[in-house]
Amino acid sequence: MLQIVNKNNYWEIIMDTYEVALEKSKKIEKSILENPKKHKVLTGDRPTGRLHLGHYFGSLQNRVKLANLGVPTFIVIADYQVLTDHDAHSEISQFTKQLTMDYLSVGLDPSKDITIFPHSYVPELNQLMLPFLTLVSNSELSRNPTVKEEINAAGLKKVNAGMYTYPIHQACDILFCKGDVVPVGKDQLPHLEMTRTIARRFNEKYCKKRPVFPEPQALLSKTPSVAGLDGAQKMSKSRNNAIFLSSSEDETAKLIKKAKTDSERFITYDPENRVEVANLLELIGLCTGEDPKTIAESIGNGGGGMLKKTLTEAVNEYFKPIRERRAQLEQDPEYIRQVLLSGVDKAREEAQQTLVEVRAAMNMVI
Ligand code: TRP
Numbered sequence: 001m002l003q004i005v006n007k008n009n010y011w012e013i014i015m016d017t018y019e020v021a022l023e024k025s026k027k028i029e030k031s032i033l034e035n036p037k038k039h040k041v042l043t044g045d046r047p048t049g050r051l052h053l054g055h056y057f058g059s060l061q062n063r064v065k066l067a068n069l070g071v072p073t074f075i076v077i078a079d080y081q082v083l084t085d086h087d088a089h090s091e092i093s094q095f096t097k098q099l100t101m102d103y104l105s106v107g108l109d110p111s112k113d114i115t116i117f118p119h120s121y122v123p124e125l126n127q128l129m130l131p132f133l134t135l136v137s138n139s140e141l142s143r144n145p146t147v148k149e150e151i152n153a154a155g156l157k158k159v160n161a162g163m164y165t166y167p168i169h170q171a172c173d174i175l176f177c178k179g180d181v182v183p184v185g186k187d188q189l190p191h192l193e194m195t196r197t198i199a200r201r202f203n204e205k206y207c208k209k210r211p212v213f214p215e216p217q218a219l220l221s222k223t224p225s226v227a228g229l230d231g232a233q234k235m236s237k238s239r240n241n242a243i244f245l246s247s248s249e250d251e252t253a254k255l256i257k258k259a260k261t262d263s264e265r266f267i268t269y270d271p272e273n274r275v276e277v278a279n280l281l282e283l284i285g286l287c288t289g290e291d292p293k294t295i296a297e298s299i300g301n302g303g304g305g306m307l308k309k310t311l312t313e314a315v316n317e318y319f320k321p322i323r324e325r326r327a328q329l330e331q332d333p334e335y336i337r338q339v340l341l342s343g344v345d346k347a348r349e350e351a352q353q354t355l356v357e358v359r360a361a362m363n364m365v366i
Pocket of ligand 1: 042043044045046076078081170173174182184188
C-alpha cells in the first residue's frame, strides 16, 4: 500500500516501533552468541564528565559482556559532538581522559580486541562526512526527533549546523570501521536509522554489486534507562541525581541519604504508585541480582532508613573493585594516554582502508 509521508510523523513511518527494534535486537544478540567474531561493535559516548550508574547498567555492562565474548569492539569518544549543544572546549581533554579511566575500570580491557579513540584524532573517519552529507536531505535532518529534543533540552536559541548534522557524523563513526552492531539506548534509534539509510544509499548509488557498507543494527540494552535518585526518569549529571562510578563510599552514602522516598514507612515494591521507592529497590536489585520485590519484603518495616542503608551497602560492595581499579588508573596518566594513542592508530588503519574503498566506489581514483 502506498503510504503518504506526512511531514510531522515522517520518522515514525520510516522507523521501527520500539517493539520491532527490540525483536531485531534479540535476533542480532543470538547471532553474536553463535558467532562473535563475525560481528563488529561500534559504540561511543560524548566526553561530558564522569560516568554514573545509569551508564554502567544501561550500557557499559553490556559492552564488557560483548567484548568478553570476543566481538571486536570500537569505542569512539565523541569529542566534536559535545560542541553541538554547549561550549565545552575548556574541559574536553580532561573529560576524555576521565571517560577512558571509567571504561578501563569497568573491564573494557584494551589487551582484548577493544579500540578506544577520540573522534578528533581520526581524519580519515571525518573525511567520510563530505560524501555522506550529499546523501541526506535538509528536511530529513531537521525532522530528527532526538536532535529536536536535544535542542529543547539545552534551551538553544541558536542552533549550530554541527547540531543538525551530527547524526551524519555519527554515521561516519559507525561506518568507518564497518561496525554492524551498535549497542544503544532508545534515544539513539533515529540516528541509527540515519546511518542505515546512508549505508544503503551509498551502496545503491556507488557500488550496488559490491556494497562497501553494512547496514548496522541496534542492540538494545535490557536496562534501557536507570532512574535517578530523585525518581526522575533518567539518572544524569545535569539533574544532580546520579551516583558516579568514581564516587567514594562516603559520597555514595551522602548521595543516597538525600534520595527521595515517600511518607509511608512500610517498604513495598510498587513501581506504579511508589516510583521513588521502587527505583531505589531496582537499583539494589541491579547490584545484587535479587528481585526488587524480595528485597522490599526483607526490608518491610525497616522503612526508608533501612532501604537507603541497604542500597548504600549494595552499591559500595558492587563497585568496590571497579573503584579500586579506577583509583590506580588515576595515578597513571601516561598509561591512559598510551591506550588512547594506540586506539587512534588502530582506528586510523581501519578508516584509511575504508576510505580507499570509498574513493574507488565513487570513481575518484587518480
Ligand atoms: N550520540 C551518542 C550520545 O549522545 C554518542 C555517540 C557518538 C555514539 N557516536 C556514536 C553512540 C556512535 C553510538 C554510536 O550518547
